[in-house]
Amino acid sequence: MNGSIVNNKLFLLFVVVFLCVVILFSIVFFFPNSFTPSPKFITVSKGQSFSSLADSLEKREIILNAFTFKIAGRLLGYTQKMRIGKYSFVSGISNLDLLNDLEGGLSTVSTSVTLREGVRAQIFARILKRHIGIDSIRFMKFFADTSLIGIYPNNSPSLEGYLMPNTYNFFWQDDEREIIQRMITEFREFFVDTLQQRMKQLGYSLNDVMTMASIVEGEAVYDDERAIIAGVYYNRLKKRMRLQADPTVLYAVSAVPRRLTRTDLKFESEYNTYLNYGLPPGPINNPGKQSIIAALYPAKHNFIYFVADNNGRHRFAKNYEEHQRNVRLYRKARALAKNGV
Known part of the structure; x- marks a missing residue:
């Protein structure tokens, strides 16, 4: 009789323990982590530890408890299998689903x-x-x-x-x-075959064309002027004139855009087209498609000078005297603008 009572108690204890394990197992792996309806984001970086990630997930309120998440990760052996990336998670995701997402990179967002x-x-x-x-x-x-x-x-x-x-x-x-x-x-x-063929017709190398395109990109504000500006520089090359392109000097003297000084124009560099003849060694920026097209299809004209106005437009000139008149007009307009006229 006593043995039967003991066996019943042991059985009940086993059932209770079993139910506790099942409940704990369900909480650890399957219990939904609920938060606001909108998705939440987390970033997994190179070298980030699993423990650190769990703490971040709890802090961001993506999981309810970092401790149970760590247990789930360690039991499944996922602590070394996280894929780097930026992830988006929705409300109601369980620890198991979240771990599978992190292991497979399933919820990464671009x-x-x-x-x-x-x-x-x-x-x-x-x-x-x-x-x-x-x-x-x-x-x-x-x-x-x-x-x-x-x-x-x-x-x-x-x-x-x-x-x-x-x-x-x-x-x-x-x-x-x-x-x-x-x-x-x-x-x-x-840069398809037709553009490559055009490059050959011009007699310039790919490096030359892209260098010219980058100079045009550095000078032009308006698309309708790109081919004209390219034509100016090609005309100067044909006449064996220095390009005297401000963007090339800026590339040599500064990592950020700024106004050039007279001292800058004397800076010793193979990119300084105020001192050197011909094109600089290579492109000075990454030009867009419009500037590349302009470098390949320059406008035909006799201009060899230009000066920018206050709006980013340019006045073009065929000789130095005409250019000087344009410069005086520009300086006068700038002075008036400075004085609020």
Whole structure:
């Protein structure tokens, strides 16, 4: 009789323990983590520990309890299997589903990044670091590999000029080399056979054309002036005149846009077209499609000078005397604008 009572108690104890284990197991793995209806985001970075991620998930209120999430991760062996990326999670997701998402990268979201025309690769690297967490130093390391261009014999000193400006969708900490290859591919798909044939007709190399396009990009504000500006510089090359292009000097003296000084114009650099004849060694920024087309199809005219007005438009001249008149008009207009007239 006593033995039967003991057995019943042991059985009840077993049932209670079993139910507790089942409940605990359900809480750890299957209990929904509920939060506000709108999705919540979390970023998994390179080298981030599982424990740190669990704490971040709890802080962001994506999970109810970091401790139970850590238990689930360790029991399933997921602590070393997280994929880097930016994730979006909806309310009601369980720890098990969340772990599966993190292991498979199933809920990663892309980020739209606009890389504008006329910007240097160094600035692209900073923008990408800020928006998708890339290693900007590693980006610049691959930037030096000109073999990635791969469409034509090329003597460019770097990939400057060939990273096609556009709006791209990238994932968090995408591989730096793959990002560059994607931008190069965008350029290669644009620079089709007809453009390559046009380049041959002009008698210039790919590096020459892209260098000219980058100078046009640095000078032009309005699309209808790009081909005219390109024509000015080609005319100066034909006449064996120095290009005297301000953007080339700026590339040599400063990492950021600013007004040039007279001292800047005397700065010793192979990119300084006030001191050197011909084109600089390579592109000075990453030009857009309109400037590349302008470099390949320059306007035919006799202009060899131009000066910008206060609105970014340019006055073009066929000789120095005409150019000086335009400069005086520009200075007068600037003085009037400064005085509020």
